[in-house]
Amino acid sequence: MAHVVLKDLVKTYGSFKAVNDVSLTVNDGEFVALVGPSGCGKTTTLNLVAGLIPITSGEIVIGDRVVNDLDPKDRDIAMVFQNYALYPQKSVYKNLAFPLQMRKLPREAIDKKVRDAARVLDMTELLERKPRELSGGQQQRVALGRALVRDPAVFLMDEPLSNLDAKLRVQMRSEIKRFHQDLKATIIYVTHDQLEAVTMADRMAVMNGGYLQQYDSPAQVFAHPVNMFVASFVGSPAMSLVPLQASTANGNTVLTGAEGWQFELSPHNAQKVASAKTKKVVLGARHSTIKLHKSAVPASVPAKAYTVEPTGDVTFVQALLSGAIVNISVSPNVAVAPDEQIWLEFDQERMHLFDGETEMALKVN
Amino acid sequence: MTIVPGKTEARRRLQPDRSGVLRQIWQHRADYAYVLPAIAVMLIVIAYPIYYTVELSFFKTPPGLQLRDKTFIGFDNYTTILTSDVFWKVTWNTVVWTLGSTFFSFVLGFGAALALHRDFIGRGVLRAILIIPWVISAVAASYIWKWIYHSDFGIIGAVLVGLGLADRPPNFIDNVSTVLPSLIVVNIWREFPFAMIMMMAGLQTVPEQLLSAAKVDGASAWQRFWHVTFPHLGNVSTVTILLLAVANFNSFIIPWIMTGGGPSNASHIWITHIYELAFGRQRWGVASAYSVLLFLMLMVLGYFYVRALAGNDRKEGSA
Amino acid sequence: MSMIVATAPRDQTRRRMHVDGWRWAGRIFLVFMLLYTALPMIWMLITSIKSGFAAMQFPPQWWPDEPTLASYKKLLDPQNSVGRDFLRFFWNSLLVATATTILSVIVAVPAAYAFSRFTFPGRNLLFFAVLLRNMFPAVIFLVPLFILMRAIGLVNTHGSLVLTYLTFGLPLAIWLLKGFYDNIPVQLEQAARIDGATRFQAFILIVMPLSTPGIIATAIYSFIGAWNEYIYAYTFLSKNDQLTLPVGIQRFFSENTTDFPGLMAASFMMSVPVVVLFLVLQRYFVRALTEGAVKH
Numbered sequence: 014m015a016h017v018v019l020k021d022l023v024k025t026y027g028s029f030k031a032v033n034d035v036s037l038t039v040n041d042g043e044f045v046a047l048v049g050p051s052g053c054g055k056t057t058t059l060n061l062v063a064g065l066i067p068i069t070s071g072e073i074v075i076g077d078r079v080v081n082d083l084d085p086k087d088r089d090i091a092m093v094f095q096n097y098a099l100y101p102q103k104s105v106y107k108n109l110a111f112p113l114q115m116r117k118l119p120r121e122a123i124d125k126k127v128r129d130a131a132r133v134l135d136m137t138e139l140l141e142r143k144p145r146e147l148s149g150g151q152q153q154r155v156a157l158g159r160a161l162v163r164d165p166a167v168f169l170m171d172e173p174l175s176n177l178d179a180k181l182r183v184q185m186r187s188e189i190k191r192f193h194q195d196l197k198a199t200i201i202y203v204t205h206d207q208l209e210a211v212t213m214a215d216r217m218a219v220m221n222g223g224y225l226q227q228y229d230s231p232a233q234v235f236a237h238p239v240n241m242f243v244a245s246f247v248g249s250p251a252m253s254l255v256p257l258q259a260s261t262a263n264g265n266t267v268l269t270g271a272e273g274w275q276f277e278l279s280p281h282n283a284q285k286v287a288s289a290k291t292k293k294v295v296l297g298a299r300h301s302t303i304k305l306h307k308s309a310v311p312a313s314v315p316a317k318a319y320t321v322e323p324t325g326d327v328t329f330v331q332a333l334l335s336g337a338i339v340n341i342s343v344s345p346n347v348a349v350a351p352d353e354q355i356w357l358e359f360d361q362e363r364m365h366l367f368d369g370e371t372e373m374a375l376k377v378n
Numbered sequence: 379m380t381i382v383p384g385k386t387e388a389r390r391r392l393q394p395d396r397s398g399v400l401r402q403i404w405q406h407r408a409d410y411a412y413v414l415p416a417i418a419v420m421l422i423v424i425a426y427p428i429y430y431t432v433e434l435s436f437f438k439t440p441p442g443l444q445l446r447d448k449t450f451i452g453f454d455n456y457t458t459i460l461t462s463d464v465f466w467k468v469t470w471n472t473v474v475w476t477l478g479s480t481f482f483s484f485v486l487g488f489g490a491a492l493a494l495h496r497d498f499i500g501r502g503v504l505r506a507i508l509i510i511p512w513v514i515s516a517v518a519a520s521y522i523w524k525w526i527y528h529s530d531f532g533i534i535g536a537v538l539v540g541l542g543l544a545d546r547p548p549n550f551i552d553n554v555s556t557v558l559p560s561l562i563v564v565n566i567w568r569e570f571p572f573a574m575i576m577m578m579a580g581l582q583t584v585p586e587q588l589l590s591a592a593k594v595d596g597a598s599a600w601q602r603f604w605h606v607t608f609p610h611l612g613n614v615s616t617v618t619i620l621l622l623a624v625a626n627f628n629s630f631i632i633p634w635i636m637t638g639g640g641p642s643n644a645s646h647i648w649i650t651h652i653y654e655l656a657f658g659r660q661r662w663g664v665a666s667a668y669s670v671l672l673f674l675m676l677m678v679l680g681y682f683y684v685r686a687l688a689g690n691d692r693k694e695g696s697a
Numbered sequence: 698m699s700m701i702v703a704t705a706p707r708d709q710t711r712r713r714m715h716v717d718g719w720r721w722a723g724r725i726f727l728v729f730m731l732l733y734t735a736l737p738m739i740w741m742l743i744t745s746i747k748s749g750f751a752a753m754q755f756p757p758q759w760w761p762d763e764p765t766l767a768s769y770k771k772l773l774d775p776q777n778s779v780g781r782d783f784l785r786f787f788w789n790s791l792l793v794a795t796a797t798t799i800l801s802v803i804v805a806v807p808a809a810y811a812f813s814r815f816t817f818p819g820r821n822l823l824f825f826a827v828l829l830r831n832m833f834p835a836v837i838f839l840v841p842l843f844i845l846m847r848a849i850g851l852v853n854t855h856g857s858l859v860l861t862y863l864t865f866g867l868p869l870a871i872w873l874l875k876g877f878y879d880n881i882p883v884q885l886e887q888a889a890r891i892d893g894a895t896r897f898q899a900f901i902l903i904v905m906p907l908s909t910p911g912i913i914a915t916a917i918y919s920f921i922g923a924w925n926e927y928i929y930a931y932t933f934l935s936k937n938d939q940l941t942l943p944v945g946i947q948r949f950f951s952e953n954t955t956d957f958p959g960l961m962a963a964s965f966m967m968s969v970p971v972v973v974l975f976l977v978l979q980r981y982f983v984r985a986l987t988e989g990a991v992k993h
Contacts, residue, residue, distance in 0.1 A: 065887050085890040092891045098884035102906050115893030159892070169891075412811030415804045416871065419864055422845075424833075430841035490730050493723035504727065506976055508734050513975045515925035517943035518964035521950070522741045525957050533740055536756045547755070567733065575982075599719050628834035631927050635947065652836045657932065662840060669837045680832045 015076035015089075015166035015199060016041045017062065022071035024057055031057045033223040034071075039167075042197040044190075046210035049220035050246070055203045058220070059169055062201060064088050076166050086115070091160035095172040097152045099144035105131075105155050106140040112163045130162045150181045157192070170202045174209065186213060207247045211235065219243050241372040244297050244365060250329060253303075253339040255296045256369060259286045268294060270335035274314045279361040285375040286366060293369025300340040302363040305330060305347065306356040313356035318349050332357065428673070434666035448663070455667035464643060464651070472627065472647040474558060479565045479626040484619055486566065487573025492603075494574075495581050505578075512571035520635035523564040527551050551637055554644040561645055564632055569625070573618050580614035581607070620682060627679070648672055745769070745961035752957045768962035779949070783963065785938055786945035790924055791970075793855050793941055797862040797923040798916050801870055804863065805915055806908075809874030810900065814883065835865070835928045843932060857933045858941070862923045870915040877911030878904070913981040921971045942967045 017039040024032040032054045039045045047055040060066045062073055064085040073080050080088045091112070099108050109130055113123040131137045134154050144152055153173060160168055173189070174182045190213050193200055204210055210217040211231040218228040219242075227239045231247075238244035244252045257268040266283035267275045278286060286294055306313055316332040316339065327342045330349050339357065349355065366375040435455055437448035459465050494505055511519065526533050527550040535547025550560040584607050592602045630649045633639060639646035639654060646654075652672070656665035744752055745768055747761040774780035842861060843852070851857035881904055889899035905912075927943040934940055940948065946967065950960050975982070 060887075063887070063891060065890065084895065085887070086893040086895065088891075090891060092888065094884045094888060096882060096884055098882065098888040100885060100889075100903055111889070112892035115889075115898070159888075163892070406815065409811055409815040412807040412815070416808035416867055419804065419860070419867070422860075424838070424864065426845060427838040427841035430844070431837060434840070486730065489726055493727045493730075496720075496723075504731065506979065508730060509975070509979065510738065510972055511734055513921055513971050514968040515927070515943050515964075515971070517925070517927050517947060518968050521946075521960050521964050522737050525744060525961065526737055526740060528957075531753055531755055531757060531957075533757060540756060567737065570730075624832050628832075628836075630834070630836065631943075635927075649834050649836045653839070653928075656836075656840055666840065672834070673837060676832050 016043075016074075017167055017199065017201065018072075018074040019058070019062070020072040020074070022058065022061060022073065023069045024054075024061055024066065025069045030223050032061065035220075035223075035225045037218055037225060037228050039199060039201060042199055044193045044198075044200045044202065044213060044215045046214035046217045047201065047203045047220060048207055048210040048217055048246075049205065049226075051205055053220040054223040055205075055220050056171055059171055059201060059203045062167075063090055063092055063169055089166040090169055091163045091165040091167075092169040092171065093156045093160050093173045095175055097144070097156040097176075099152055099155055099159075101144055104141050104143055105136070105147070108144070108155055109140075109158050109162050112159060116163075126162050130158045133161070134158045149177050150185065153177060153185060157189075161192075166199065168198050168200045170200060172204055173202075175204070175206070189213065208249060211247065217247075219246060221246075237374070238297075238365065239374050241295060241297070241367050244367070244374075248299060250300055250340045252297050252299050252365070253337065254367070255298075255335050255337045255339060257294050257296055257335060259289070259292050259294045268296065270314060272315070272335060276312055276314055276359075281377070282361055282364065282366060284377045288378045289366075289368045289375050291368060291370045294375070295367040295369050295372075296359070297365035297367060298339070298359050299363070300329065300342040302360040303339065303341045304358040304360075305332075305341050305343050305349070306358060307349075309356050310358060313358040316355055316357050318351055318353045318355050320351060321349050330355075431666045431669045431673075434662060435670045437663050439660075439662040451663070455663045456671070458664060459667055459671065464646075467643055468646050468648060468651045471558060471643075471645065475562060475565075475629075475633075475647050476623060476626045478559075478562045479569060479629075480619060480622045482562070482566045483569040483622055483626075484573045484615075487570040487575075487618075488577045488615075490570065490574045491577035491581055494578065508574060509571045511568050512575075516568060516629075516631035517635060519564060519568050520632050523567070524551070524636050527560060551645075552641055554641055557637060557641065557645045561633055561636060564636070565626065565629065568632075569622060572625075573622060576614060576618040576621075577611065580611045580618075583614075584610045620679070624676075624679060627676070741961045741965060745958055745965055747958045749956055749958055753955070768956075768958045769966070771959065772962055772966060779959075782937070782945065782949065783966075786940055786942045787966075789855065789939060789945075790942040790967075793858050793862070794920050794923040796855070796859045797866065798919040800859065800863055801866050801919040802912055802916055805867055805870040805874055806905075806912065808867075809871045810878050810904070812871065813875045813878035814886075839928070839932050842929075846933060851933075853934055853936050853939060855939065858923075858926070858930055861929050861933075862919070862926060866919040866922050870918060873918070874908065874911050874915055877908045881907050910981045913978055917974060917978050917982055920974065924971050 019035055019037050022032055022035040023030070035054075035058060037045075047058060049055050057066070061068050062075075064080065064083060068081060075088055075090070100111065103111065106127060109127045110123050113126060118126075127140075128137070131140055134157060136151065136154055136158070139147065139151060139155070144155065147155065153176075156173065170189075174185050177185060186209060189202075192198070193213075202210075202214065211234075214231060216228060216230050217234055219226045219234065221242050227234055227243045229237075234243060234247050238247065238252075241254060245254060255270070257270055259266060259268055261267075266278045266286050268278060268286075269275045304313075309315070314334065316334040319331045319333050319338065322329045322331075323345060325345070328345050328347065328349075330341045330343055332339045332341060332355060334357065341357065343349065367373065368375055434448070436450060436452060438451045438454070439448045490508055494501055494508075525531075527535075529535070529547060529549040529552060532547060532550070534550070535544070538544040539547055548556070551557045588606050588610075589602055592606050597605065628649060629647075630653065633645050633647060633650050634653070637645045639650045643651075648668070649672075652665050652668045655661045655668065743760065746764045746766060747758065748763065748765055748767065751758055751761050751763065771777065771779050772783045775784055838861075842857075846852045846857040851860070885903050885907075886896075886899040889903045890896060894902060925943060926941075927947075930941045930944045931947075934944065937948075946960070946963050950956065950963075953959065
C-alpha cells in the first residue's frame with residue numbers, strides 16, 4: 014500500500030477547467046471519498062490519478078514516484094468502475110485472471126490468486142459464468158475481485174454502488190468498508206452520494222465546480238462546513254439556509270427576517286456577524302437543532318408549516334421562513350397540520366452563520 | 379431557499395486556454411496513426427483526381443490520352459456545354475431518373491419494412507428474398523431485365539398480348555417515351571431493399587412504451603403510425619433518402635448496359651453522358667468540365683448529406 | 698367498472714376490424730413486392746435451362762419443353778473457350794474481391810476506432826471528408842485515375858482495381874464500424890489499461906473481439922461491392938485474361954447477342970457467391986446497420 018499526493022492538479026478541456034488546482038494527500042491505508050454533485054470534477058480527478066486522461070498541469074505522486082507521465086498499467090493501481098466494465102466475452106475466471114496475465118505471472122500463480130480472491134468474495138461457484146449471466150450485485154463483486162487479485166498500491170473506485178438497488182447498496186457499502194479494514198488498503202472512492210462518503214470514508218473531499226471545497230473527516234465536515242455549498246450538500250435532509258439581515262442596536266446584534274420578525278444573537282454569534290463585511294447573513298441550521306413550538310415562546314420566530322412528512326421514527330416538518338424552506342424534525346406525537354402557524358427556536362450553540370455575499374462560513378476573528 | 383452553487387461556477391470559465399492548435403496536434407500525434415492509412419488512400423485516389431479534373435476542364439484536348447498536347451481555352455468548354463441542347467435533355471432525364479427512383483424505392487422499401495415489422499411465419503425467408511436484388515450485380519440485373527423487356531421474346535410483352543391488352547409485344551426500351559420509366563423500374567427493383575433494410579433497422583428503435591402509451595390514449599393504428607412511429611423515423615428517413623438520391627444520381631450501369639443512353643439520348647443521364655464524351659468521343663476537356671459542374675451540384679446535395687449525418691453524430695454524442 | 702365491461706366488446710370488434718384492414722393491406726403489399734422481386738429471378742432461372750432455340754419463341758414456353766443444363770455445362774467446362782474464359786473471370790473476381798475485403802478491414806478498423814474514441818484536432822473534418830467520398834460518382838475519377846494508374850504502372854493489373862475499390866468501400870465501412878465502437882463502453886478499455894494492458898493491447902484483446910459482428914458486416918459489404926463493380930474494371934482492364942465477371946460477361950455477350958440462356962446462366966452463377974454470402978451472414982449486416990447507422 015502507498016500514499017497518494019495530488020499537488021495543484023489542473024485539467025482543462027479547451028477553455029473549460031474541469032479540475033482547478035486540487036491539492037490533497039491520501040495517507041497510506043486511508044479511505045478517502047471524493048464527493049460532489051455531477052459535473053464537479055470528481056470523476057475527472059480520479060481518471061487523472063488513474064492516468065486515463067493526461068493532466069494539464071500539477072503533480073501526482075503514488076507511493077514515492079511521480080506518476081505524471083506513466084501509463085495506467087505502470088501506476089500500480091486497480092480501479093472499479095460504475096458500470097463494472099467486466100469483459101463481456103470472458104468468463105468470471107478469465108476476467109479475474111486478465112490483470113495477472115498482463116503482468117506475465119506463471120499460470121499456477123494466476124490460478125491460485127484467482128481462486129483465493131474468489132473464495133474471499135464467496136463466488137467460487139460463479140467462476141465459469143459469463144458476466145451477463147450474473148446479477149448486478151454479483152457483477153459488482155467480480156469487479157471488486159478483479160481489483161483485489163492484483164494487490165495494487167491504491168484502489169480507485171468510481172461510483173461502484175450507484176448501479177445497485179437501494180437494499181444491495183447498503184449491503185455492499187458495509188462489505189467495502191470491511192474490505193478496507195481487513196486489507197488496510199489505500200482507497201480513493203468517488204461518489205455523488207454524500208451518505209456513502211460520510212458512512213465509509215476516513216476523510217472526505219467535497220468538490221464543486223472543479224474546486225476542492227473542503228477536505229476533512231466526515232464529522233468535521235458535518236460539524237464545521239466551510240461554506241454554504243458544503244453545508245447544504247452534506248447531511249440529509251439538507252441543512253436549512255435562511256437569508257436574513259443583520260443590524261446592531263444598543264450593543265446587541267439582531268437578525269431580521271423578511272417577515273419583519275427579529276431575534277437577538279448570543280455574544281459569540283454576534284462576534285461572528287461582526288466579522289462579516291456585509292449585512293446580509295445566512296443562517297444555517299440542521300433539522301435536529303431547531304425546536305418547534307405551537308405557541309410563541311421567548312427567542313422564537315413565527316413560521317408557517319408547509320408540508321408534514323411522517324417517517325415513523327420522526328416526523329419532518331417543512332416550514333416557510335423568510336422566503337426559505339426550513340426542515341425541522343419533531344417527535345411523531347406532535348401533531349402539525351399544513352398551513353398551521355408555528356414558532357421556531359434556533360439553538361445558538363449549534364447554528365451556522367454564513368456571509369451572504371461570499372457564501373463562506375463566518376468565524377470569530 | 380435554493381442554494382447558489384458557489385461562486386466557483388462562474389470562475390471556471392474565465393481563463394481561456396491558449397495552448398494552441400499545434401500543441402494539441404502534437405499531443406494527439408499517436409491518434410493520427412490510426413487514421414493515417416485511410417487518409418493516405420483517400421488522398422491519392424480522391425484529392426489528386428479532383429484537382430486533375432478541374433485543371434483539365436480548362437483545356438482543349440486531342441483524342442487519345444496524349445494529354446501533353448492540350449491547349450488552354452479558359453471557359454470555352456463550359457460555354458459549349460451550357461449552350462447545347464443535349465445538356466438540357468440529359469439534365470431533365472437525370473432529374474426524372476433520380477427523383478423517380480428515389481421516391482419509389484423509398485416508398486416501396488418503407489412499406490415493405492412496415493409490413494415485415496410484425497412477426498409472422500416465413501417472415502425471415504420473405505425478408506431474405508426481398509433483399510436479394512440489392513445484393514446481385516447491377517450488370518446481372520440489367521441483363522435479366524433486358525431479357526424481360528425484349529421486344530420480340532420478352533415475357534412482359536407476351537403476358538400483355540396473352541391477356542389481350544396489346545396486339546403485339548410493346549417495345550419498352552427502344553422507344554423514347556417508355557425507355558426512361560422502364561429503366562427506373564429496374565433501378566427501383568435493385569434499390570428498394572436498401573431502403574427496406576434501413577427502415578427496418580429504424581423501426582426497431584421506436585420505443586414500445588410510446589406505442590403502448592398511444593394505445594392507452596386511444597390512438598388508432600394509423601394515428602399511432604403518424605404521431606409516434608413516423609416522427610421517430612425522421613432522421614433515418616433523411617439519411618436513407620439522401621443515400622438513395624446520391625446513389626441514383628451517380629448510377630451508371632443500368633442505363634449503360636441496357637440502352638447505352640439511347641434511343642436518341644432518351645435514357646442518357648449525366649454520368650453515362652460524361653462517360654460517353656470521355657471514353658467514347660475522347661473529348662476529355664468537355665467531359666472534365668461536365669464533371670466539375672456535376673461536382674458543384676453534388677456539393678449542394680452534399681451539404682444536406684453531411685448535415686443529416688452530422689445531426690446523427692451529434693445526437694449520439696450527447697446521448 | 699360495469700360501464701367498462703359493457704362497452705368493451707363493441708370497442709374491441711371495431712378495433713379488430715380496423716387492425717385487420719391494415720394487416721390485409723400489408724399482406725397484399727407483401728405479395729406484390731414478392732412477385733416484383735422474385736419473378737424476374739425466376740424467369741432468369743427458367744430461361745437458363747432452355748435451349749437457345751426454345752428461348753426464342755413467341756409466345757414463350759412458360760416452362761421449357763426440354764429442360765437442359767447445356768448452358769451451365771458450357772460455362773463450367775474448362776475444355777472449351779467459353780468455359781475457360783468464364784472460369785478465369787470468376788477466379789479474377791474472387792481474387793480482387795478477397796484482396797479488397799482484407800485490405801478494407803485492415804484500414805477501416807483502426808480508422809473507425811480512432812473516429813469513435815479520440816478527439817484529435819481535425820477529427821470531424823477528416824470524418825466528413827471520408828463520408829463525402831461516397832458522394833462522388835466513379836466517372837469523375839475515371840480519367841485522372843486512369844492516368845494515375847498508368848503513371849504508377851498499375852493499368853491492366855488487379856492492383857488498380859483493389860486500390861480503387863478500397864476507397865469507395867471505406868466510407869460506409871468506417872461509418873458502420875464507428876457505430877459499433879461507439880456502443881462499446883470506453884470503461885472496458887480503461888479497465889484493461891489499468892489491468893496492465895497498453896492501449897494497443899486493450900484494443901486487440903478487448904475491443905476487437907467485441908466488434909467481430911461489425912467487422913464481418915464490413916467485410917461482406919466490401920466483398921459484394923468489389924464483386925459487383927463494373928465501371929472501373931471496364932476502364933482499367935483491357936486484356937481478356939484479366940477481366941472480372943461483370944465486364945467479362947458483358948464483353949462476351951456483346952459478341953453473342955442472342956444466346957440468352959447462356960447469358961441468364963452466367964448472370965445466375967455470377968450472383969450465387971454474393972447471394973449465398975449475404976444470406977448466411979445477413980444478420981450481422983442488418984445488425985451493423987442498426988447499430989452503426991440508425992440507432993442514435
